[in-house]
Amino acid sequence: MxxxxxxxxxxxxxxxxxxxxxxxxNRNLQRRGIASCIDPSYGLSEEQKExxxxxxDFAANEMAPHMAEWDQKEIFxxxxxxxxxxxxxxxxxxxPEVGGSGLSRLDTSIIFEALSTGCVSTTAYISIHxxxxxxxxxxxxxxxxxxxxxxxxxxxxxxxxxLTEPGSGSDAASLLTSARLKGDHYILNGSxxxxxxxxxxxxxxxxxxxxxxxxxxxxxxxxxxxxxxLSFGKKEKxxxxxxxxxxxxxxEDCAVPVTNRLGAEGQGFNIAMKGLNGGRINIASCSLGAxxxxxxxxxxxxxVRKQFGETLANNQFLQFKLAEMATKLVASRLLVREAATALxxxxxxxxxxxxxxxxxxTDECFNICNQALQMHGGYGYLKDYAVQQxxxxxxxxxxxxxxxxxxxxxxxxxxxTES
Ligand SMILES: Cc1cc2nc3c(=O)[nH]c(=O)nc-3n(C[C@H](O)[C@H](O)[C@H](O)COP(=O)(O)OP(=O)(O)OC[C@H]3O[C@@H](n4cnc5c(N)ncnc54)[C@H](O)[C@@H]3O)c2cc1C
Numbered sequence: 001m002x003x004x005x006x007x008x009x010x011x012x013x014x015x016x017x018x019x020x021x022x023x024x025x026n027r028n029l030q031r032r033g034i035a036s037c038i039d040p041s042y043g044l045s046e047e048q049k050e051x052x053x054x055x056x057d058f059a060a061n062e063m064a065p066h067m068a069e070w071d072q073k074e075i076f077x078x079x080x081x082x083x084x085x086x087x088x089x090x091x092x093x094x095x096p097e098v099g100g101s102g103l104s105r106l107d108t109s110i111i112f113e114a115l116s117t118g119c120v121s122t123t124a125y126i127s128i129h130x131x132x133x134x135x136x137x138x139x140x141x142x143x144x145x146x147x148x149x150x151x152x153x154x155x156x157x158x159x160x161x162x163l164t165e166p167g168s169g170s171d172a173a174s175l176l177t178s179a180r181l182k183g184d185h186y187i188l189n190g191s192x193x194x195x196x197x198x199x200x201x202x203x204x205x206x207x208x209x210x211x212x213x214x215x216x217x218x219x220x221x222x223x224x225x226x227x228x229x230l231s232f233g234k235k236e237k238x239x240x241x242x243x244x245x246x247x248x249x250x251x252e253d254c255a256v257p258v259t260n261r262l263g264a265e266g267q268g269f270n271i272a273m274k275g276l277n278g279g280r281i282n283i284a285s286c287s288l289g290a291x292x293x294x295x296x297x298x299x300x301x302x303x304v305r306k307q308f309g310e311t312l313a314n315n316q317f318l319q320f321k322l323a324e325m326a327t328k329l330v331a332s333r334l335l336v337r338e339a340a341t342a343l344x345x346x347x348x349x350x351x352x353x354x355x356x357x358x359x360x361x362t363d364e365c366f367n368i369c370n371q372a373l374q375m376h377g378g379y380g381y382l383k384d385y386a387v388q389q390x391x392x393x394x395x396x397x398x399x400x401x402x403x404x405x406x407x408x409x410x411x412x413x414x415x416x417t418e419s
Contacts, residue, residue, distance in 0.1 A: 038295060038326050040113060040288075040333060048110055051103075054087055055111045059118025059289075064386075067119035070243035071389055074235075076200050077122055077243060082155045084126060089115070091153030092130055093278070094137045098145045099153035105278060105340040109285040113333070116289025120393035123289065125244040127282035128196050132159035132205045135275045136222065139262040148203060148222065157202040161279075162192040162223075162249055163272050169193075170406050172207075173215040173269055177251060179208040184258050186210070186221060188229070188251035194400070198247035199232035201225070205275075206249075207268045220268035222260045229254030240392030277343055277351055279401045280358035284336045287365035287397050290390040291329050294372035297387050298322060301376050318375060325368045332361040352414040359407035362397040369394060 036042075041049050062080055070077055084090065092108045094100025103111075108130070115123040133152040137145055151157040168174045177190025188208055195204075204223040211217030223230060233248030263271055299322060302313040312318050339357035342350040369390045373380035380387050398404050 035296075035299070035326075038292065038329055040110070040292060044110065048107060051088075051107065052110050052114050055089070055114035056117065058084060058087060058089075059115050059123075063115065063118025063122060067122075067243070067386065067389060068383065070119060070122065071240075071393075072242075072383070074242045074245070076125075076197075076245055077119075078155075078158075081122065081126060081129075081158075084115070085153065085155035089126060090129065090155040091133045091137070091149065094130075094133050094149055094153055098137055098149035100133070100137065100149065101153075105281060105344045106337055108278070109281055109288075109336055109340045112282050112285035113289040113292065113336075116286040117293040119243060120286050120290045120390060121241045121243040124241065124283060124286045124393075124397075125196055127279065127286060128161055129155070129159045129201075131275045131279045131282065132161050132203065134278065135161075135205055135220070135271055136262060138274070139220070139267070139271050140222075143259070144222070144262065152203065158197055158200065159203040159205060160195050160197040160201040160249070161272075161275065162195050162198075162204050162206040164193050164195075165191060166193045166248075170403055172272070173218065174213075175207060175209060175218065177206070177208040179210045179219060179221060179256070181210070181258070182255075185255040186258060186261070188221070188223070188254040188256055190251055191233075192249040194236070194246055195249045196241075196244055196246055198245060198249050199235065200245050204230070204249060205262070206251075207272045208251075210265050210268075215269035216266050218268040218272070219265045220262040220271045221256050222262060223251075223254065223256050224260075227254055227256060239395060240389070241396055276401055277354045280354045280407075281336060281340050281343065283397050283401050284332070284339075284357045284361035284365075287362045287394045288329070288333055288336060290394045291325075291332065291365035291368040294369040294387055294390050295322070295325050295329055297385075298325065298372035298375045301379075305377075312375070321371060321375070325371055328364045328368055332364050336361055352411050355402070355407040355410040358397075358401065359404045359411070362394065363404060366391070366394055366398060 041052055062083060088101035091100035092103050092111055096102040112123055112127050133149055136148045152159055163172050165175050179186035179188050202225045206221050206223050207218050208221060209217050210219040229252045231250045236246040302318055303311060305312045336357045339353035342353045373387045373391050376385060376387055379385050
């Protein structure tokens with residue numbers, strides 16, 4: 001066997017530090033009061049603090065120890081997600097009579113923030129799954145709700161949200177996938193791009209064109225895996241979000257019963273956007289969890305790493321940077337929670353606030369994680385250290401569920417057209 005060279009020694013040192021950091025990291029998550037100024041439990045009710053603790057514990061015990069492996073081996077952790085569902089996280093804001101937890105949007109945000117500290121990618125998929133279950137619960141009739149929701153809430157079955165197409169991303173209302181009525185079925189033709197969970201999930205909530213051009217010609221159908229004419233593209237290779245597959249979803253004369261349509265014909269775009277309002281808060285909450293974890297990782301690194309004869313924590317430039325990160329984290333959390341409350345109360349400002357939260361929080365939290373990586377120096381660039389995975393995993397939050405440019409369009413439209 002070849003002798004260990006300098007590189008190997010560095011790698012081994014990295015691994016040792018990494019194990020130490022992970023232990024510190026997990027301990028911090030369990031003793032969240034350790035830094036009161038960023039404590040995410042302040043201001044919450046006793047009940048919210050309880051399920052937040054459940055989510056933090058689940059993140060620390062069931063997710064964080066595996067997040068690097070799920071990323072590197074691209075494992076979709078089905079059994080872990082089913083365990084999360086046993087805690088009520090499969091249908092958090094779905095009504096209890098069809099198996100959901102019946103919690104509020106704010107409660108949901110608190111849970112996704114906590115879970116993300118253990119694995120952003122897995123939590124983000126769980127959030128998309130929750131969004132789909134809510135769409136069926138809210139816009140489906142009783143027969144559809146009873147048929148689909150219980151299995152989704154238990155995560156016996158998994159769901160995917162299908163809006164984007166190869167030719168329609170930001171301009172989602174220009175989608176082309178057609179659904180032609182033939183007897184008591186719609187015949188679907190077309191394809192969806194970038195579908196999270198695609199190929200591995202069971203229930204596809206699909207926006208398709210049943211009428212003329214524009215948003216009013218779009219309907220929403222639930223397509224079940226195994227339906228003839230439904231197939232999938234190759235699994236995409238991604239920068240992050242590797243614990244969940246992303247594939248194209250393809251329809252070739254795919255016959256879907258009319259009884260699988262959610263709401264009326266032409267209501268599909270509205271249903272899709274209503275789903276995304278909550279989705280945007282959820283994705284922002286996932287960014288919050290990553291930023292919270294990254295601040296703790298950076299703080300711990302500054303406290304142990306010595307350069308120029310003293311710990312980095314003694315350097316005022318780095319102290320100020322850490323203070324800025326903490327301030328932006330807390331500002332982000334306040335905005336997410338305000339948007340969640342607005343959505344829960346169906347306030348007139350809800351759509352804009354959800355967009356503001358998504359824009360501000362996913363941008364700021366990415367910067368926080370990136371700065372945390374910078375504070376780790378070269379170690380931050382090693383896959384042994386969790387901080388790089390937080391950076392990679394949340395980068396896409398600035399792109400999906402409406403890009404942050406689209407968020408600016410929604411906010412400015414509200415400012416310029418409402419008097
Ligand atoms: C990992 C991953 C998972 C995803 N999961 C799903 C999923 O589960 N379901 C689903 O339906 N979709 C999913 N998406 C798709 C995602 O929602 C789209 O990628 C996103 O909406 C952007 O569309 P696009 O990629 O076609 O970019 P484009 O629309 O082509 O935009 C390219 C760039 O131009 C900017 N731009 C476009 N128009 C304007 C304008 N008018 N003004 C200013 N800037 C503009 C955009 O903001 C962007 O920066 C996923 C994407 C990724 C990467």
